[in-house]
Amino acid sequence: xxxxxxxxxxxxxxxxxxxxxxxSVVRRALDMFDKVIVGIGxxxxxxRFFPIEKxxxxxxxxxxxxxxxxxxxxxxxLTVDFCKNEGSRYILRGLRTAADxxxxxxxxxxxxxxxxxxxxxxxxTLPQHTHVNSSIIRxxxxxxxxxxxxxxxxxxx
Amino acid sequence: xxxxxxxxxxxxxxxxxxxxxxxSVVRRALDMFDKVIVGIGxxxxxxRFFPIEKxxxxxxxxxxxxxxxxxxxxxxxLTVDFCKNEGSRYILRGLRTAADxxxxxxxxxxxxxxxxxxxxxxxxTLPQHTHVNSSIIRxxxxxxxxxxxxxxxxxxx
Amino acid sequence: xxxxxxxxxxxxxxxxxxxxxxxSVVRRALDMFDKVIVGIGxxxxxxRFFPIEKxxxxxxxxxxxxxxxxxxxxxxxLTVDFCKNEGSRYILRGLRTAADxxxxxxxxxxxxxxxxxxxxxxxxTLPQHTHVNSSIIRxxxxxxxxxxxxxxxxxxx
Amino acid sequence: xxxxxxxxxxxxxxxxxxxxxxxSVVRRALDMFDKVIVGIGxxxxxxRFFPIEKxxxxxxxxxxxxxxxxxxxxxxxLTVDFCKNEGSRYILRGLRTAADxxxxxxxxxxxxxxxxxxxxxxxxTLPQHTHVNSSIIRxxxxxxxxxxxxxxxxxxx
Amino acid sequence: xxxxxxxxxxxxxxxxxxxxxxxSVVRRALDMFDKVIVGIGxxxxxxRFFPIEKxxxxxxxxxxxxxxxxxxxxxxxLTVDFCKNEGSRYILRGLRTAADxxxxxxxxxxxxxxxxxxxxxxxxTLPQHTHVNSSIIRxxxxxxxxxxxxxxxxxxx
Amino acid sequence: xxxxxxxxxxxxxxxxxxxxxxxSVVRRALDMFDKVIVGIGxxxxxxRFFPIEKxxxxxxxxxxxxxxxxxxxxxxxLTVDFCKNEGSRYILRGLRTAADxxxxxxxxxxxxxxxxxxxxxxxxTLPQHTHVNSSIIRxxxxxxxxxxxxxxxxxxx
Numbered sequence: 001x002x003x004x005x006x007x008x009x010x011x012x013x014x015x016x017x018x019x020x021x022x023x024s025v026v027r028r029a030l031d032m033f034d035k036v037i038v039g040i041g042x043x044x045x046x047x048r049f050f051p052i053e054k055x056x057x058x059x060x061x062x063x064x065x066x067x068x069x070x071x072x073x074x075x076x077x078l079t080v081d082f083c084k085n086e087g088s089r090y091i092l093r094g095l096r097t098a099a100d101x102x103x104x105x106x107x108x109x110x111x112x113x114x115x116x117x118x119x120x121x122x123x124x125t126l127p128q129h130t131h132v133n134s135s136i137i138r139x140x141x142x143x144x145x146x147x148x149x150x151x152x153x154x155x156x157x
Numbered sequence: 158x159x160x161x162x163x164x165x166x167x168x169x170x171x172x173x174x175x176x177x178x179x180x181s182v183v184r185r186a187l188d189m190f191d192k193v194i195v196g197i198g199x200x201x202x203x204x205r206f207f208p209i210e211k212x213x214x215x216x217x218x219x220x221x222x223x224x225x226x227x228x229x230x231x232x233x234x235l236t237v238d239f240c241k242n243e244g245s246r247y248i249l250r251g252l253r254t255a256a257d258x259x260x261x262x263x264x265x266x267x268x269x270x271x272x273x274x275x276x277x278x279x280x281x282t283l284p285q286h287t288h289v290n291s292s293i294i295r296x297x298x299x300x301x302x303x304x305x306x307x308x309x310x311x312x313x314x
Numbered sequence: 315x316x317x318x319x320x321x322x323x324x325x326x327x328x329x330x331x332x333x334x335x336x337x338s339v340v341r342r343a344l345d346m347f348d349k350v351i352v353g354i355g356x357x358x359x360x361x362r363f364f365p366i367e368k369x370x371x372x373x374x375x376x377x378x379x380x381x382x383x384x385x386x387x388x389x390x391x392l393t394v395d396f397c398k399n400e401g402s403r404y405i406l407r408g409l410r411t412a413a414d415x416x417x418x419x420x421x422x423x424x425x426x427x428x429x430x431x432x433x434x435x436x437x438x439t440l441p442q443h444t445h446v447n448s449s450i451i452r453x454x455x456x457x458x459x460x461x462x463x464x465x466x467x468x469x470x471x
Numbered sequence: 472x473x474x475x476x477x478x479x480x481x482x483x484x485x486x487x488x489x490x491x492x493x494x495s496v497v498r499r500a501l502d503m504f505d506k507v508i509v510g511i512g513x514x515x516x517x518x519r520f521f522p523i524e525k526x527x528x529x530x531x532x533x534x535x536x537x538x539x540x541x542x543x544x545x546x547x548x549l550t551v552d553f554c555k556n557e558g559s560r561y562i563l564r565g566l567r568t569a570a571d572x573x574x575x576x577x578x579x580x581x582x583x584x585x586x587x588x589x590x591x592x593x594x595x596t597l598p599q600h601t602h603v604n605s606s607i608i609r610x611x612x613x614x615x616x617x618x619x620x621x622x623x624x625x626x627x628x
Numbered sequence: 629x630x631x632x633x634x635x636x637x638x639x640x641x642x643x644x645x646x647x648x649x650x651x652s653v654v655r656r657a658l659d660m661f662d663k664v665i666v667g668i669g670x671x672x673x674x675x676r677f678f679p680i681e682k683x684x685x686x687x688x689x690x691x692x693x694x695x696x697x698x699x700x701x702x703x704x705x706l707t708v709d710f711c712k713n714e715g716s717r718y719i720l721r722g723l724r725t726a727a728d729x730x731x732x733x734x735x736x737x738x739x740x741x742x743x744x745x746x747x748x749x750x751x752x753t754l755p756q757h758t759h760v761n762s763s764i765i766r767x768x769x770x771x772x773x774x775x776x777x778x779x780x781x782x783x784x785x
Numbered sequence: 786x787x788x789x790x791x792x793x794x795x796x797x798x799x800x801x802x803x804x805x806x807x808x809s810v811v812r813r814a815l816d817m818f819d820k821v822i823v824g825i826g827x828x829x830x831x832x833r834f835f836p837i838e839k840x841x842x843x844x845x846x847x848x849x850x851x852x853x854x855x856x857x858x859x860x861x862x863l864t865v866d867f868c869k870n871e872g873s874r875y876i877l878r879g880l881r882t883a884a885d886x887x888x889x890x891x892x893x894x895x896x897x898x899x900x901x902x903x904x905x906x907x908x909x910t911l912p913q914h915t916h917v918n919s920s921i922i923r924x925x926x927x928x929x930x931x932x933x934x935x936x937x938x939x940x941x942x
Contacts, residue, residue, distance in 0.1 A: 321503065342590055345560070345590065346478065346503065346561065346590070346592065403502070404503065409572065409576075409593070412569040412570075412572050412573055413569075415566070415569050415572040416569055419566075419595055422595055423595065423598050426597075433499055433502065433503070433594065434594075434595065435503065435592060435593070435594065436566065436592070436593035436594070436595075437590065437591075437592065437593070438576055438579055438580065438591065438593075440583075441580050
């Protein structure tokens with residue numbers, strides 16, 4: 001008997017900027033979940049490199065072809081509270097490296113301690129995306145380099 | 158619009174023996190997937206500690222309460238071929254440690270190179286199960302120790 | 315012939331805040347050492363989230379039941395100098411993850427290079443405390459979450 | 472009030488062979504513990520490279536200068552049972568690398584699950600001993616190389 | 629003033645089999661070194677999956693286009709002794725993962741302890757080759773799978 | 786036929802300060818490369834602890850004995866652009882730990898994505914230098930400690 005609820009995953013992050021690695025994780029997750037909400041965490045104590053409104057708009061455009069199955073929202077507060085509000089029990093995350101893993105595990109286990117029904121689901125980034133990460137991209141931009149290789153096609157930085 | 162296919166995940170391993178960590182991963186995956194197939198890989202070149210027939214029977218008993226949503230099968234050959242035969246595009250794996258992660262990533266990326274439609278989905282083991290692994294359990298048994306803490310309730314070793 | 319000197323260990327850190335993981339390490343160390351000094355390092359170039367006086371007072375209260383075997387002190391300067399002043403040759407640290415380990419090893423080997431008689435003694439955090447760390451706790455507080463699960467009973471934040 | 476019981480640590484391993492790294496860990500532990508028992512685990516299912524009797528004799532000779540504070544024993548069965556029999560609540564282990572750490576943590580947490588009073592105490596190997604390990608030494612010997620740099624002075628292989 | 633000696637690197641391994649990752653490391657090293665010797669270590673105590681003569685012949689064919697700048701040899705004994713005999717002071721190795729790194733570091737530091745003039749030079753494998761390793765390839769073959777994606781074009785298994 | 790171009794490696798970093806570990810990597814690289822350019826990256830958004838002019842002068846002095854084969858330069862912008870300008874296709878980096886490795890791999894693969902002809906060449910730091918790193922040195926100085934053990938002889942801080 002199929003499990004008939006609509007399954008929504010939240011893909012939280014700062015996405016400063018959103019990369020081709022992020023895009024790939026969301027697209028692959030659309031096979032497993034009915035809906036994926038890209039949740040841009042608004043951290044009042046850490047300033048962003050790219051303005052949050054433009055990031056939201058840019059990510060929306062990346063997923064224009066998904067018939068509304070990807071939503072992009074900004075949230076304040078805890079990720080687990082955002083999940084509850086959105087009726088989602090799944091947090092989606094991409095894993096690139098062993099260092100990533102250690103950090104992600106701490107966050108995921110903390111989230112589960114605070115909200116036992118939550119499950120963090122990990123997909124791997126593709127091999128060719130392993131080195132792509134937002135902080136290196138910001139560094140390249142600061143040094144005047146071109147990062148179009150590392151963000152989705154037509155992404156507005 | 159909900160995604161209406163039946164979603165089946167394959168949970169492959171040697172399960173020599175099946176642990177409380179394995180059990181927890183399968184039970185949590187039942188929320189995301191309609192069916193989970195525990196696939197015991199039959200490796201003709203490596204001998205098992207526990208007989209495969211008894212392992213299959215023991216694991217089945219662990220999931221008697223799941224209304225048939227967990228199946229237990231033995232397979233020969235490649236995991237990706239087993240998935241194709243079962244009509245599954247998802248491989249389910251548990252992650253415990255950073256060392257696990259490196260190994261799991263190599264296997265998952267190799268599987269994807271051989272069968273691009275396959276997706277490996279990782280769940281974390283619970284914190285209290287992080288140290289539970291089959292090879293340590295076999296070692297304890299060889300030394301005459303009691304392992305009932307580390308296998309599912311009523312599991313027949 | 316028993317080794318009859320009083321053995322004092324220094325447990326240094328910023329403890330911003332002190333967690334249930336820290337508490338557990340100190341309590342278990344009391345079996346090995348006669349005295350444990352919780353040393354709150356005062357770093358003039360990095361501002362604290364919780365005021366140092368209140369942290370000192372809060373930690374003291376946690377160990378009120380130890381008959382004076384746990385002392386809480388603030389120190390400026392190098393940890394090895396604090397150890398010398400306190401007549402301690404042991405630095406006590408808890409290890410949670412492989413990432414922790416790499417960092418702790420660098421610090422411990424640097425301390426030993428500066429003061430060859432010092433020995434850093436590591437205990438593991440308990441499995442259920444692996445994900446508890448001060449920086450995640452601070453982040454939860456900033457997002458308006460409840461952290462009482464992660465700090466000692468009656469700890470004043 | 473000093474803690475007046477005699478403190479004994481068990482340093483378990485296969486010591487096949489015992490290295491300068493092992494020697495250094497034992498000598499440094501003698502400051503913290505009244506007695507250290509080097510416990511050579513006798514694994515009936517894994518054959519040794521060096522005969523166990525000769526290893527026991529060789530290690531004893533290394534610590535002839537310690538006034539009887541280091542004992543060398545062979546044990547069968549679980550390490551935690553050996554500790555109980557010897558009246559020791561401390562398992563001593565050296566840590567070299569992050570890979571070591573992951574393995575050691577699993578073993579230590581399993582031991583604590585089976586015998587909650589046991590505490591595994593870790594010391595770091597010295598930087599110059601980080602690469603010294605028994606399996607590399609065996610490999611060098613198989614290839615006809617000289618390993619005297621890696622074992623204690625006068626150690627009989 | 630250019631450094632005018634001929635620079636030869638030894639690329640040691642069991643190459644059981646040689647992979648596209650190995651090929652890429654050798655080709656990139658040809659820019660830095662005048663000659664690269666692929667040294668297949670003959671380990672009398674570990675049996676090979678592929679016969680050593682055929683492996684040697686297959687690897688030679690891979691580098692037929694390099695005008696003799698890549699040589700393929702079998703050696704017994706220590707890698708450092710092979711390097712001395714070949715007049716090489718450089719050991720070339722590819723790095724894929726953090727787990728690789730820990731192992732490679734131990735080997736390289738042991739080699740340097742035995743032969744201080746030797747230098748191990750590491751290149752990274754390309755991102756798309758990160759998961760390609762000889763033991764996974766052997767496993768796929770045992771399971772009846774096709775590995776042509778993972779070995780050099782025209783490589784004879 | 787020897788490869789007759791002059792081989793130049795760029796050793797980029799912030800060198801804030803330059804350590805004995807850095808010195809050792811450069812000296813060992815002089816056997817492989819004809820010239821090594823120590824490139825101090827000038828990051829306009831991150832302030833230095835030591836003034837860049839003094840660092841440049843201090844590093845130059847360290848290599849006064851190398852007959853001009855080590856040059857010290859300050860650069861702005863991307864490391865790959867600096868390499869192109871200097872006619873170098875080699876980036877030289879030292880590896881200390883597994884954590885280092887993960888970070889270095891991301892940077893190196895990003896550089897290769899932007900400039901496919903670049904090759905990052907890694908040497909290991911010596912075992913006794915594994916724990917020496919610039920950020921720990923800065924921390925010791927802030928705490929009033931002596932760091933002369935960790936920087937090259939006669940290095941002006």
